[in-house]
Amino acid sequence: MTYHRPASEGSGPASPGGLPPPAQPGCTMLQDAHRGADALSMQELQSRYDLAVALCPVPALMADVDGRIRCANAALYQLFGHDPGSLTGQAVEVLIPQSSRDRHPILRGAFAHQPAQRSMGQGREVFGLHVDGSLIPVEIGLSPVPLGAETEVFTTVVDISERRLNERRLREALDASATAMVLVAPDGTIELVNTMACELLGGAPRDLVGRNVDSFVPHHMRLQHSVFRQSYLSAPRPRAMTSGRELNVVGLDGHATPVHVALTPINGVGGQRIMATLVDLTDIHAKEQELQRHNARLSALNDELTQFAYSASHDLRAPLATIAGLLELCLEDLAAGETAETRRCIQDALTTARRNINKVEQVLTLARAGLDAIPDERIDLVATAQAIWDDMSSKWTTRPGFTIVTRGTAWLLTERPTLETIIENLLSNAIRFRDPAKASHWIELCFDTRSGTHLTLRISDNGTGIGTADKGRVFEMFRRSARSDGHGLGLAIVQKHVRRLSGDIRLDSSPGGSRFTITLPLRT
Amino acid sequence: MIPTFIVDDVASDRYIARRRLAKNGNFHPIRESADGTEFLERFFAADRPAPDKDTPPELILLDINMPELDGFETIEELKRRRSAAEAEMQIVALFSSSDNERDQERSQLSGVVEHFFTKPISDAAIEEILETYRARGYL
Numbered sequence: 001m002t003y004h005r006p007a008s009e010g011s012g013p014a015s016p017g018g019l020p021p022p023a024q025p026g027c028t029m030l031q032d033a034h035r036g037a038d039a040l041s042m043q044e045l046q047s048r049y050d051l052a053v054a055l056c057p058v059p060a061l062m063a064d065v066d067g068r069i070r071c072a073n074a075a076l077y078q079l080f081g082h083d084p085g086s087l088t089g090q091a092v093e094v095l096i097p098q099s100s101r102d103r104h105p106i107l108r109g110a111f112a113h114q115p116a117q118r119s120m121g122q123g124r125e126v127f128g129l130h131v132d133g134s135l136i137p138v139e140i141g142l143s144p145v146p147l148g149a150e151t152e153v154f155t156t157v158v159d160i161s162e163r164r165l166n167e168r169r170l171r172e173a174l175d176a177s178a179t180a181m182v183l184v185a186p187d188g189t190i191e192l193v194n195t196m197a198c199e200l201l202g203g204a205p206r207d208l209v210g211r212n213v214d215s216f217v218p219h220h221m222r223l224q225h226s227v228f229r230q231s232y233l234s235a236p237r238p239r240a241m242t243s244g245r246e247l248n249v250v251g252l253d254g255h256a257t258p259v260h261v262a263l264t265p266i267n268g269v270g271g272q273r274i275m276a277t278l279v280d281l282t283d284i285h286a287k288e289q290e291l292q293r294h295n296a297r298l299s300a301l302n303d304e305l306t307q308f309a310y311s312a313s314h315d316l317r318a319p320l321a322t323i324a325g326l327l328e329l330c331l332e333d334l335a336a337g338e339t340a341e342t343r344r345c346i347q348d349a350l351t352t353a354r355r356n357i358n359k360v361e362q363v364l365t366l367a368r369a370g371l372d373a374i375p376d377e378r379i380d381l382v383a384t385a386q387a388i389w390d391d392m393s394s395k396w397t398t399r400p401g402f403t404i405v406t407r408g409t410a411w412l413l414t415e416r417p418t419l420e421t422i423i424e425n426l427l428s429n430a431i432r433f434r435d436p437a438k439a440s441h442w443i444e445l446c447f448d449t450r451s452g453t454h455l456t457l458r459i460s461d462n463g464t465g466i467g468t469a470d471k472g473r474v475f476e477m478f479r480r481s482a483r484s485d486g487h488g489l490g491l492a493i494v495q496k497h498v499r500r501l502s503g504d505i506r507l508d509s510s511p512g513g514s515r516f517t518i519t520l521p522l523r524t
Numbered sequence: 525m526i527p528t529f530i531v532d533d534v535a536s537d538r539y540i541a542r543r544r545l546a547k548n549g550n551f552h553p554i555r556e557s558a559d560g561t562e563f564l565e566r567f568f569a570a571d572r573p574a575p576d577k578d579t580p581p582e583l584i585l586l587d588i589n590m591p592e593l594d595g596f597e598t599i600e601e602l603k604r605r606r607s608a609a610e611a612e613m614q615i616v617a618l619f620s621s622s623d624n625e626r627d628q629e630r631s632q633l634s635g636v637v638e639h640f641f642t643k644p645i646s647d648a649a650i651e652e653i654l655e656t657y658r659a660r661g662y663l
Contacts, residue, residue: 310622310624310626313622313624314588314589314620314621314622314624315589315621317621317622318534318589318621318622318643321537321621321642321643321644322534322536322537322540322643322644324644325536325537325540325643325644325645326536326539326540326644328540328644328646329540329543332547348536348539349536352536467592470592478589479591480591481591481592484591488591
């Protein structure tokens with residue numbers, strides 16, 4: 001047991017008899033015993049005190065100034081598990097846990113020096129020692145009682161195990177809450193925090209309790225917050241503190257967390273308090289951002305689909321319209337006996353039809369890009385590009401000079417067919433758009449992974465380049481160069497495949513040649 | 525006779541248009557261009573004749589989907605470069621492979637396009653164009 005000098009000691013009201021009135025249960029009896037002490041002999045007085053102790057309904061004992069137990073009641077024997085009567089004559093330290101037993105006589109001496117009725121262990125947990133060695137949380141009341149020239153100490157011991165258990169249950173319930181809870185006194189002092197609040201505010205309860213809530217608000221808002229806090233006290237009602245706007249709490253570690261705060265006034269036994277409930281918005285924000293990205297992606301897909309439908313309605317119908325127009329002429333020519341013209345129209349219709357079989361396939365390739373799941377594999381970029389080049393350039397009699405440059409590692413974890421389609425289309429364009437005015441032709445493919453975060457793939461050539469008017473629209477479907485005999489789908493396919501790999505594509509072009517720069521996130 | 529300019533990147537489509545116009549017999553001379561840029565170059569050639577009140581306005585048959593300058597972009601350029609007197613002497617007809625609403629709307633908004641047809645060009649479409657000429661006192 002530990003004696004603490006209470007803050008109010010010495011300022012408490014004194015009873016007419018010079019002693020403060022005993023406040024513990026059973027003390028009315030003691031008062032009766034005390035009354036008329038002058039008229040009684042020491043022995044009679046002592047036996048009255050003993051009777052009072054015996055009749056006291058809570059565990060109680062009487063000890064002399066040296067801490068020797070003179071008597072204890074049955075309730076106390078029961079609480080501490082000692083044999084009835086066995087404590088008489090023993091030092092009170094026998095009821096005190098080993099850890100604080102040594103200090104106790106000093107504290108006891110201090111009490112004897114300035115005796116006043118008070119409780120023991122204020123503000124901290126006090127334990128009694130059961131005979132079996134277990135600790136009992138207790139609350140202790142001390143009352144000095146005069147016995148002639150001597151002063152004895154009437155001591156009550158209340159078992160607060162049940163109360164402690166309930167407190168712990170409540171505490172556990174608070175700590176189990178997924179939201180941070182901070183109980184704040186009217187002056188802004190934090191009185192209680194749960195586990196989530198500790199996490200959010202970056203400290204243990206002992207670091208946080210006692211601080212002012214204002215100190216957890218970002219610096220520039222502290223003054224404002226303290227004004228708000230005080231105005232809230234004048235008309236407290238449950239409400240969201242952060243409705244419609246965002247607030248950051250700044251923990252002891254300086255880490256700022258976006259939160260939603262709700263305030264609830266509590267008017268309980270201890271006076272007015274405010275319970276602030278804080279919900280960490282970090283995850284919610286991350287999810288919101290993810291949702292926004294998702295929406296942007298969907299919106300882009302939707303635009304793409306609209307464009308696809310528009311282009312398809314034009315470009316898939318176009319060859320059919322041409323064929324229909326030619327066949328109409330055929331019928332008229334046939335009727336007129338113009339076999340040469342008829343033959344020419346049929347030939348044209350056939351050419352148009354054949355050319356567009358391939359177009360339909362390309363449109364399907366474009367439409368399917370992004371639909372099928374393709375497993376990632378580790379790709380040797382140089383070997384892959386070289387193989388594509390060898391396969392493609394073999395179809396051309398004169399081919400440009402081709403170099404592959406690598407900076408950093410030349411390995412990439414990605415979808416092989418998707419990457420191959422990108423490189424194939426860009427190389428095919430570079431071969432087809434050679435500039436006849438130039439004496440020699442070259443194509444350079446550069447892989448740069450030095451950033452560690454992304455692959456930069458550059459395909460440069462000294463071909464004809466792409467006019468400024470066309471530059472912004474080269475990636476549109478069916479957009480083709482006047483010099484091209486293609487379907488205008490190659491770069492649309494490239495862009496869609498680059499997007500599939502979460503990358504970007506950019507075109508730089510001049511009459512000196514074109515350069516496509518693709519950036520792909522690097523995964524290992 | 526109506527002087528005519530066919531602007532289309534698909535050779536077969538130009539051929540079909542030329543045959544249809546020839547069959548009708550009201551169109552001459554017929555010039556052709558495979559893209560908008562080349563058309564504008566030739567159309568605004570320095571040595572072009574001044575507008576003549578006695579010849580009917582020139583018919584411009586324009587395809588929408590073309591590489592480089594498409595039909596709409598060609599029209600914008602045409603509007604920018606021609607004089608008010610020249611504008612009086614031109615009738616623009618768009619030929620599209622699709623009857624897409626977006627295209628029809630754009631045609632109307634251009635303030636220049638007087639006819640919008642889907643391909644292939646038919647005798648009926650040509651007859652409709654001729655109506656416009658007759659309504660203006662030509663032919």
